[in-house]
Structures are given as C-alpha cells and as structure tokens.
Amino acid sequence: xxxxxxxxxxxxxxxKHTGILYKEQDYYRLDARFNTLIKEFDLKDVSELYHLxxxxxxxxxxxxxxxxxxxxxxxxxxxxxxxxxFAKEGMxxxxxxxxxxxxxxFWSAACSTGQEPLSLLMAxxxxxxxxxxxxxxxxxxxxxxxALKKAQSGVYTGLEVQRGLPANLLIKYFTQEEESWKxxxxxxxxxxxxxxxxxxxxxxxxxxxxxxxxxxxIYQDMDNKRKILxxxxxxxxxxxxxxxxxxxxxxxxxxxxxQKELGKAxxxxxxx
Amino acid sequence: xxVLVVDDSKPIFMMVSQMLKDLGHDAVWAENGQDGVEKVxxxxxxxxxxLDWNMPVMDGLQFLQKNTSDSFCKAPIVMMxxxxxxxxxxxxxxxxxxxxxxxPFTADILENKIEMVCD
Numbered sequence: 001x002x003x004x005x006x007x008x009x010x011x012x013x014x015x016k017h018t019g020i021l022y023k024e025q026d027y028y029r030l031d032a033r034f035n036t037l038i039k040e041f042d043l044k045d046v047s048e049l050y051h052l053x054x055x056x057x058x059x060x061x062x063x064x065x066x067x068x069x070x071x072x073x074x075x076x077x078x079x080x081x082x083x084x085x086f087a088k089e090g091m092x093x094x095x096x097x098x099x100x101x102x103x104x105x106f107w108s109a110a111c112s113t114g115q116e117p118l119s120l121l122m123a124x125x126x127x128x129x130x131x132x133x134x135x136x137x138x139x140x141x142x143x144x145x146x147a148l149k150k151a152q153s154g155v156y157t158g159l160e161v162q163r164g165l166p167a168n169l170l171i172k173y174f175t176q177e178e179e180s181w182k183x184x185x186x187x188x189x190x191x192x193x194x195x196x197x198x199x200x201x202x203x204x205x206x207x208x209x210x211x212x213x214x215x216x217x218i219y220q221d222m223d224n225k226r227k228i229l230x231x232x233x234x235x236x237x238x239x240x241x242x243x244x245x246x247x248x249x250x251x252x253x254x255x256x257x258x259q260k261e262l263g264k265a266x267x268x269x270x271x272x
Numbered sequence: 273x274x275v276l277v278v279d280d281s282k283p284i285f286m287m288v289s290q291m292l293k294d295l296g297h298d299a300v301w302a303e304n305g306q307d308g309v310e311k312v313x314x315x316x317x318x319x320x321x322x323l324d325w326n327m328p329v330m331d332g333l334q335f336l337q338k339n340t341s342d343s344f345c346k347a348p349i350v351m352m353x354x355x356x357x358x359x360x361x362x363x364x365x366x367x368x369x370x371x372x373x374x375x376p377f378t379a380d381i382l383e384n385k386i387e388m389v390c391d
Contacts (some may be wrong), residue, residue, distance in 0.1 A: 002303055080391075091367075162373065162377060162385075170372075
C-alpha cells in the first residue's frame with residue numbers, strides 16, 4: 001500500500017497521457033506496477049519511486065510507466081465473427097462502395113502485440129474470396145512501445161498462438177522455433193507498425209476504408225471516448241467501416257455513423 | 273454439453289473435467305482409445321471429444337483412423353496432446369480432428385476452442 005498522494009499522482013499522470021482511468025477503487029492495481037518500476041529503476045521502495053517521478057519524468061521513465069499501465073490483453077481472431085465478416089461481406093461491400101479504388105487502407109488502431117492486424121491478413125487470405133493481399137495497405141498502431149516491439153517480432157508463445165487461432169491457420173501461417181511460433185514474414189511485412197496515442201495524437205483525414213478499434217475504448221471515460229471516436233470518424237472515408245469490440249457501441253456518442261449488419265457481425269458505417 | 277475426455281492420465285482428466293465443469297459442461301472419461309470407442313457408443317448425446325495422442329491399447333491417431341473408416345463418432349474431435357510439432361498437428365487434422373490443443377493449455381484456451389468448434 002502506498003500513500004494516497006502517490007496513487008493520485010500516478011493515476012492522474014496515466015490518465016493525462018493515455019486517458020486510462022484508475023479510479024480510487026482500482027488503486028490497488030497500481031501496486032504491482034509500482035513494484036515493477038521499483039525493480040526497473042533499482043529503487044528501495046514506493047516512496048523513492050514517487051520522489052523520482054515528481055522531480056522529473058525522463059522519456060524512459062514515461063515510456064516504462066505507460067507500457068506498464070496499458071492493458072495488452074489480446075488474442076488472435078478475437079470473437080472470430082467480425083474477422084470472417086470483414087474478409088467476406090466487408091470486402092464485397094468495399095468493392096461495391098469504392099469501385100474505382102485499386103487498394104484499400106485499413107487501420108488496426110490499438111494493435112497491442114500484433115494479433116489483430118495479423119488476424120485481419122489471415123482472415124482475408126483464408127476466409128475471403130481469393131482476395132489479393134497486395135491490394136491492402138494495413139497500418140497498426142499502439143501506445144505501448146513494448147507491445148509494438150513484440151508485434152514487430154512476430155514471435156508468439158504456444159499459449160498465445162492457441163488463443164483464438166484454429167490449428168489449421170496455425171500450421172498455415174506459423175513456423176515453430178523451439179518453443180515459440182513465428183509468423184510467416186511475408187505476412188508480417190505487409191503491416192506498417194507505428195506508435196500512436198489515440199487520445200493526444202492527430203489522425204490522417206478521410207484516409208481509411210476500414211478501422212478496427214476494438215476493446216480499447218472500454219478503458220476510457222465518456223469524454224475521451226467521444227473525443228477519440230470523433231477523430232476515428234474523421235479518419236474514415238465517407239462510406240468507410242468501423243469495427244468495435246463485442247459489447248462496445250456508440251451509445252452516448254454523437255457522430256455521423258450508423259450500425260450495419262455485416263454477415264454475422266455488426267460494424268458502423270460512416271455516412272456519406 | 274457432454275464432453276468425452278479420452279486420456280490415459282487420470283490427473284489430466286480431473287483437471288480438464290474441472291475446467292469443463294466451470295464452463296458449464298459435463299465430462300465423461302475414457303482411459304484410452306478403445307475405451308473411448310465404447311464410451312462414444314454408450315453416450316449418444318456427446319457433443320465433443322477431447323482426445324489425447326499417446327495412450328496404451330489404442331492411441332489418439334488410431335481412434336481418428338477408426339472413425340474415418342467406421343464413422344462411429346458424430347461429435348467433433350479435438351486433439352489435446354503434448355505433441356506440438358506442426359507435422360503432428362497436420363497429421364491429426366488430415367485424419368479428421370477439427371482442431372488441436374497443445375498441452376499445457378489454460379482454461380480460456382479450452383473455452384475458446386469449444387466456442388470455435390461448437391459454434
């Protein structure tokens with residue numbers, strides 16, 4: 001247990017820089033993170049950690065704290081149906097809606113350790129109707145530099161590749177390296193990874209045909225959710241699609257998007 | 273849902289059985305492939321088979337091959353084994369397994385595989 005002002009200081013800092021809210025009842029979740037920071041910076045206790053951070057936060061201290069406080073929970077083909085719908089009905093929709101576009105821009109907005117963008121490519125390749133992956137421009141971003149580093153390595157544990165990934169896709173796209181599994185490099189190189197803060201960074205305007213922003217806004221309060229979704233909407237082309245997580249919705253968010261049934265999944269389409 | 277767990281290790285069966293119970297399913301145990309064939313016949317309401325590979329009397333691959341020739345099991349069969357080489361996974365899928373779980377695994381992996389296979 002740390003002093004209340006310590007929790008307050010760190011929770012406010014994390015909120016300011018990520019929008020992730022640690023309420024008072026969640027303060028205990030910071031304890032394990034404090035312990036990791038104490039070890040990382042070779043300190044004695046929480047008090048020393050607090051005093052180090054209130055003096056000056058170096059870029060390294062900032063990155064380490066943010067990496068620890070973001071949730072990298074993810075898995076391949078999460079909920080499956082949106083990925084199948086994206087690859088089949090989503091691609092049919094794009095062909096009809098954007099008949100003159102030679103390529104499509106997709107964005108996995110909170111890609112964590114890379115499972116989501118890789119799932120998008122595997123879905124297009126395996127569930128789509130002979131879709132040519134050369135037509136895809138896929139960007140993937142995350143706030144956590146540690147998560148991005150892992151995503152760019154394309155290497156996963158036996159447990160990670162089993163979470164969500166059917167065995168036929170595992171042996172189709174991965175090779176085993178001792179106890180790890182490495183994604184086919186020809187798939188990985190199709191993804192442009194970048195560091196991005198959804199709350200504070202600007203997004204390109206009317207750039208994307210489809211944006212996946214799944215299971216990330218649940219950690220934001222309503223004001224930040226509105227702010228991020230307004231930017232996501234601006235980043236979509238008119239007629240573009242947005243996929244959110246199961247159980248996430250636009251309730252309470254006033255942006256020009258309407259819900260659309262796509263195969264066995266739901267997404268949102270930008271008006272226009 | 274009733275699930276047949278074919279595994280010669282009772283501790284493994286106990287562990288998987290508890291995971292299944294926590295997910296709201298019932299487990300039936302068979303201690304090898306031959307016992308599995310008999311349990312399939314005795315339990316027509318089975319909805320899933322979790323099948324170990326290395327077992328005495330009749331192993332998991334022989335169980336799959338017998339099912340290919342006799343079609344005695346209508347429920348989907350998921351391999352659940354310490355064999356973790358891609359060529360083994362390939363062989364199991366080629367012989368009729370619908371999916372594959374490598375030991376060790378966690379309850380959420382089991383849950384996820386069940387959802388995918390039985391959806």
